[in-house]
Amino acid sequence: MKSSIEELTLSLTGNKLGRRINIMEVCGTHTMAISRYGLRQLIPETINLISGPGCPVCVTPAVDIDLILEITKQYEVSLFTFGDMLRVPGTESSLYLKKAEGRDINICYSPLDALDYARENPDRKVIFLAIGFETTIPLTAVIVKRAYLEKINNFYIFNTHKLIPEALELLANDKEIKINAFLCPGHVSAIIGSEPYRFLADRYKIPCVISGFEPEDILQSLVMILEQIKKETPEIEIQYKRVVREEGNPSAVKLIYEIFDKSDSTWRGLGSIPGSGLKLKEKFSGFDARIRFPVKKIKSAEPAGCECGNVLKGIKKPFECRLFSKTCRPESPVGPCMVSSEGSCAAYYKYERELKNIKI
């Protein structure tokens, strides 16, 4: 295996396919790493890296933010969620601003913190805003199971969990995007393994490589993708072997489906995708904040002029949004892709927006 940056770069520039290829990095952590390490400066222009929908905060639709804001307005609840979620703009406001106004909204670093708080404060109704892909779903499953076993009856989850392979199928079918290969997420794959992507190679003939997050990992995965394209042998390869096994983590997957059933889910930018979400099984529905705290239907709208939807599908680059770095900046984000530490607009803004002006 080649490993040094120089060798990998040489291998990429030397591998002439004679055409431009679109490689989608599905995961937001990959997008960040590519921007942060300036990897676009090392690869030939014929390799077009496009960001995918793998940023959980970014694909959460405005309606979910609006709903949870409404719940915290109408009911006396303590809300816990991960930091990134706070600043995502809903139609009118964000959790961050409502927290500053005094609503009981808290950042936690593990879902267990929310459950602990519920246990220690039986008089409070505690909601965990559960967000994320297959990487974080097992953690939510653990706390729901614990809450069930311990009969904690003041704890709820507002579930926005989503599943990656189903979204990739939608993108593979999309005629506008023309994805030639997927750089598949490392952490998600540590849970689900490589098999759930099999259909991409078999049915859609799209090469996939599950990649780690160091610059060497990403470059090596690109080399592996080019090899597959050249040989016309699409398959699901694992570059991130130090973490990902073919079978993934079966006990984590088992736990997920012990607590949840698959359901349809709406993704910002991609719309409703069949089977791409999860809902609590009947047995656990008492923990469902959407059922326990009903709110009237609210008018939600994605922000005007925001191209997050097209950015998430890889149709547009962040630079091509007319709000980018003008009205939409990290300190005053219009769309979620500028908020999240894994969002592609944030990555481009933070690390790449000035580069064209720099000579060194």
Place this chain on the structure above:
Amino acid sequence: MTIYKNSQNKKINKRFDDKIIQLSHGDGGIKTGELITNLLLGYFGNEVLNKLEDSAVISCSGHKIAYTTDSFVVDPIFFPGGDIGKLSICGTINDLVTTGCVPTALSLSFIIEEGFTVPDFKKILSSIKNTINDNELRIVTGDTKVVGKGSADKIFINTSGIGIINKNIELSPRRIKAGDKILINGGIAEHGIAILGSRKEFNFKSSIKSDCAPLSSLVTDMLSVSKKIHALRDVTRGGLASILFEMSGASGHSINIYENEIPIKKEVLGICQFLGLDPLYIANEGKMVVFVDNKDTDRVLLAMKKNEYGKDSRIIGEVTEKYEKSDTGKKSDKGNVILITRLGTIRTLDLQYCEQLPRIC
């Protein structure tokens, strides 16, 4: 007071549209800059305050006096490597000595929450006493307020200080010129990571201690070997990246920084990677960046390395071209802080735009 100055924004945008104060208004990043430049300077701006340096320099009966103030709200109040008391003294000393002055007198004020225990208070007082004794300083004035339970969190401290600057010394970002080398006196991000590791919500153990330290002797040692030190800056809230960005703006120069040269402990880097934090934006409390004429770099570096707070000093970058300031705000006129990554690629360093960790100092 570490606050940012962005000469470009200052000209374009004088409005402050936020309706409520948010945590990010206090993180030393973009929002803090907006609060200070667009709101506070609107009320109080004058030729001294407008410089927004760590300490103000004022003339008084033929003397040059450095004057600064700082408030401390760190949570928890006791942390590995220090406590809120030591921090409040070191913070003010370090702000003062960026002017090259000899600190002479400090003020000390407390806001204490009802119910705070006297043994804890005494612990803080001893720590303050030890720090001022070590630095041959005196507290010459102070104040104490107690507020009801819940109106403050345990204890908040404000300190201010003055020092006298030798008339031959002038340190200021305006003296920075192309070719200057940029040095730092040791590993970054240790204070922030130590605070984070001592908070209960982060469930991890580390051996990282805060770098909280008074840097007056370090500055004295540097100034004794070179007359060509152009500027110093205390690297605190907002981290190394924010401070370099401010210095670029204040000096009108671009800066190149080499990622490979930035000192950072392996464990600190590991924790940052694990938690998704960028160490360049994590707070320090005993770090100084030094801008020195290329000719004197070696002797200043040597002097720093000999000091107990500068053993791991390194040259981390250099000042490149001067850029023309203009009123148009065109991008080409703006200086950049450029990080040359370990891969040899480049990226820009920006101000922090959202607090990574509140109540860090």
